[in-house]
Amino acid sequence: MFEFQFESLTAFLEMAPHGSYVWPVYILGLGVLGGLTWVNVAQHRRGLRSVKRHIERGEIHES
Amino acid sequence: MRWRWFHQWGSPRWFYERAGRWQLVFGWVSLGLIAVGTIWGLGFAPVDYQQGNSYRIIYLHVPVAFLAQAMYAAMAVSALVLLVWKMKIADIAMQSIAVIGFTFTALALGSGAVWGKPTWGTYWVWDARLTSMLILAFLYLALIGLRASIRDPDQAGKVCGILVLVGVVNLPIIKYSVEWWNTLHQPASLKLTEKPTMPASMWIPLLVNILGYYIVAAYLVLGSMRAILVERERRSSWVKELVDRV
Numbered sequence: 001m002f003e004f005q006f007e008s009l010t011a012f013l014e015m016a017p018h019g020s021y022v023w024p025v026y027i028l029g030l031g032v033l034g035g036l037t038w039v040n041v042a043q044h045r046r047g048l049r050s051v052k053r054h055i056e057r058g059e060i061h062e063s
Numbered sequence: 064m065r066w067r068w069f070h071q072w073g074s075p076r077w078f079y080e081r082a083g084r085w086q087l088v089f090g091w092v093s094l095g096l097i098a099v100g101t102i103w104g105l106g107f108a109p110v111d112y113q114q115g116n117s118y119r120i121i122y123l124h125v126p127v128a129f130l131a132q133a134m135y136a137a138m139a140v141s142a143l144v145l146l147v148w149k150m151k152i153a154d155i156a157m158q159s160i161a162v163i164g165f166t167f168t169a170l171a172l173g174s175g176a177v178w179g180k181p182t183w184g185t186y187w188v189w190d191a192r193l194t195s196m197l198i199l200a201f202l203y204l205a206l207i208g209l210r211a212s213i214r215d216p217d218q219a220g221k222v223c224g225i226l227v228l229v230g231v232v233n234l235p236i237i238k239y240s241v242e243w244w245n246t247l248h249q250p251a252s253l254k255l256t257e258k259p260t261m262p263a264s265m266w267i268p269l270l271v272n273i274l275g276y277y278i279v280a281a282y283l284v285l286g287s288m289r290a291i292l293v294e295r296e297r298r299s300s301w302v303k304e305l306v307d308r309v
Contacts, residue, residue, distance in 0.1 A: 002107055012106060018117040021181050025174045026101065029123045032170055033097075033279060036163060040286035047293035052306045054297065 073150045076301040079292050082285040089282035096275030103268035111265075117181040120174055122269055125252055126276035128171035131199060132234055134164035134280060138206075139231045142224035152288075154220035155295065157227065158210060159287035163280065165203035172196055183247050191240035192248035195233060202230040216295065 006012040015022050071077050104122030111118035138160040144153035175193065176186040187193065206223050213219035241250050252269065253259055259266040296302050 004106055005109060006106065015116040015119070018115055018119075018181055021117050021177050022105070022119050025120050025123055025177050026105070028173065029127070029170060032166060036166060036283050037286070040283060040290055043290035044286070044293065047290055047297070048306055048309055051293065051297045051302055052309075055303060055306060 073148075073152055075152065075292050075296050075299070078152055079289055079301075079305075082289050086282055086285045086289070089278050089285065093275050093279035093282055096271055097279060100268045100270075100272030100275050104272065108265050108268055109262070114182055117178060120178040121252065122272050124171060124174040124178060125269060126273045127167045127174065128196070129273060130276055130280050131164060131168035131171045131196065132237055133277070134160050134167060134284075135199060135202070135227075135230070135234060138164065138227050142227040145220055146224045146228075151295075152292075154216070154224075155288050155291045156284065157206075157220065157223060158291055159284045161203055161206045161210070161223075163283050163287065165200060165207060167280070168196065168200040168203055172200060179247075188247055190246045190248055191244035192237065192246050195237040195240050198233055199230075199237060202226075202233060 004012075006015075013019060013023075101122055105119055108119070108122075110116055138157050141153040141156040141160065144150050145157065172193070175196075179188070180186050206226060209226060210219045210223050213222060240246060241248055252261065253266060253273075261269075293302055293305070
């Protein structure tokens with residue numbers, strides 16, 4: 001079950017004759033997952049910075 | 064007492080703190096599972112005798128296609144909770160799921176189109192499964208657009224909740240489209256009630272990736288919900304305390 005199915009790394013990358021279909025899908029998929037994670041982190045940081053700015057300007061008081 | 068856990072989820076502060084801990088666990092677990100499932104599927108699973116190596120797209124396509132539908136179902140449950148119990152956190156869940164669900168649906172359509180070219184000879188056909196998935200993508204987009212067009216978050220939540228529940232009708236259509244109509248799309252690769260048609264060396268990595276993608280979706284939704292919570296609750300004392308700590 002754990003036998004590498006390709007003779008070489010080149011054969012693995014070529015995935016003959018379908019490497020040009022398979023690899024772009026995985027690059028896109030990983031890019032999307034990375035992008036979503038980055039957007040979350042950025043949105044969270046932006047939110048916290050925005051609250052901090054509002055507090056400094058006195059627009060938000062303790063409730 | 065029995066419903067205490069349910070109401071705790073409605074507390075923004077409680078949710079924010081718990082979600083932060085869970086997010087960390089989900090992030091690392093999903094990374095491990097997806098790495099194992101993908102490397103296994105791409106390098107160690109046997110070649111398909113009919114489709115050759117192009118079938119390896121299955122290890123991404125099937126998990127994201129499952130998720131596209133499961134996330135809509137999760138959004139429908141959130142809509143129901145919002146409309147019945149008026150729980151704000153359910154509205155935030157809906158808002159988060161809409162964006163991430165749309166992204167997974169687009170990824171399922173895109174990866175399916177690329178897989179279609181070597182298998183069917185075309186990127187797209189107006190096939191029942193593909194068309195119902197495209198409708199799902201439009202539903203997600205409509206929800207994102209609708210929310211952006213209404214200023215009052217409470218009003219936006221109610222209107223979006225109703226649209227989500229109306230759109231649920233599309234889910235059984237997607238699921239049974241390959242049985243109700245003659246389609247190019249193959250039937251489900253994995254079913255809970257039947258033995259897989261693929262050998263174990265093919266479906267085990269698929270199962271690992273499905274689990275990994277479900278957990279990564281939970282990680283992403285929790286992260287997005289926490290970010291939205293900070294924005295919506297910016298006038299609360301707990302957010303001020305949080306900002307002081309950071």
